[in-house]
Amino acid sequence: MAEANQTEVYVYEKVLILLSCALSFLGSLLIIWTYAIWLDLRTQPRKLLVYLSVADLLSALSYSYGVWRDFETDSVDCITQGAISTFANTSSFFWTVAIAIYLYIFIVRSSQRQADNLVLYFHLISWGVPFAITVAAVSLQKIGYDASEVSVGWCWVNIQAEDHVLWMLLTGKIWEFIAYITLPILYILIKMHIRKAHADLSEYRPILTTSPVSHSLSSTADRKLTIIPIIFILLRVWSTIRFLLLLTGSPARQNPVLVTLHGIGNTFQGAANCIMFVVLTPSIRSRLVALLCCRGQNRVWNPDSESQNRTSAYAANTHSHAEENISPRTCEDDGE
Known part of the structure; x- marks a missing residue:
């Protein structure tokens, strides 16, 4: 089954994806570094962005190894790479949703204390659930060679497993679908609240110009993090399309353009966050x-x-x- 359905990954696709991995790795490092050296940037939302960057950094490393090796069968390093990327990728989903939830409570509910109290639960869920799922998948021998059917050279769920679709859902896709629904709702609610607040305060802006702006600085920085869900959706949608095409048995999932977009989308989030929250800030x-x-x-x-x-x-x-x-x-x- 794996050999019959194997998706060929061309050299130019590998080069582009490896470049994307390198940029994501460097971008994630830059986000972490700027947070570490400048004390006034250490707001809670940006700290959550750092946790997301750790997951993206780990994803970039594991994906780059998988693309470079371009596995053709199950092996120890294939399973190891698949386990690491499964954990990091799923953790990235959870941290992205966690940031949106934090911002919703912090901005819309105007309760920083309530938002801060959730951070411990964010850690337990965003690290714990992916770890438990990954351990279960490895223990049951579900992680392995997938013939690039829903990957681009790297290992994920063993395509020969009879219940591979179920494990693809458990190790990533179901959380991806939940994020697609949750993030836009929270994002729209946050943006509506910000617009309303701006409209209500517009007549007082001449007064505010002579007031201390430290609170305004931090709150505006926090609000800018709402763009993370948009980045997430634009990058992740290609892998979702390929997964749905796999379910329908469509050969379109092997289209080189779609495969390339999938590879870049899965590996570029760290770089995209860096561009938005470092380079363009x-x-x-x-x-x-x-x-x-x-x-x-x-x-x-x-x-x-x-x-x-x-x-x-x-x-x-x-x-x-x-x-x-x-x-x-x-x-x-x-x-x-």
Whole structure:
């Protein structure tokens, strides 16, 4: 069955997916690193993003090994790679939903305490459930070679197992389907609440421009994390399509374009999060640029002058996204 239905993975597909894995690995590392070195970025939502990045980093490593090896049969390293990617991928699903739930309670319910109390349960569920499922799948010998039928070179559920569809659901797809339903609902509710809040406060913005903006900075940063569900859906939908095509027995699941999109989508989430929450976030991007300038050109910043510039920026731009108003730190502030 495996050989008859094997999906060929072309060299160019491997190259693109390995590149995606590398970018996701580096992107996840950058998210973790920026959280570690800048204390004021350590909000609870961004900490949850770090946990998601850990899962994405582990996924990128395991997927890259699978694509590089391009397994053709069951083996010890195939099963090991399949187990690691199953755990990391499923954990990524749970952390993505956990972030959406946290933001909904924090923003819509306006209860940070209630949201923070859920973090322990997020850990128990987002790490514990994937681990239990993976251990069960390995113990029952369900993880193995799947002929790239619903993967792209890596191992997942053994395609020769009679109940392989059931285990594909348990080790990923059922949680993916739940995320597809849960995330848009929470995302829409959060966006509706933010728009209503902006409309209600619009007449008071001239007053707010002279007020402290530290709370506005952190709340705007937290709200921006609502984009994570959109990233999740856009990247994951291709693997879902291939799974549904497998259920119907359609040969379209072997289409090279669909296979490539599946491979990139499953491996690019860490990079996509990095682009959105590091590269395209002016506050963090400016700090990274300043850090590179300090290291490359040995520049010395004037703290007093920078403080004045930062104050002026706050007064002029508080009507914009608060994250975009943070000036670069000095070399001294960054620990240089």
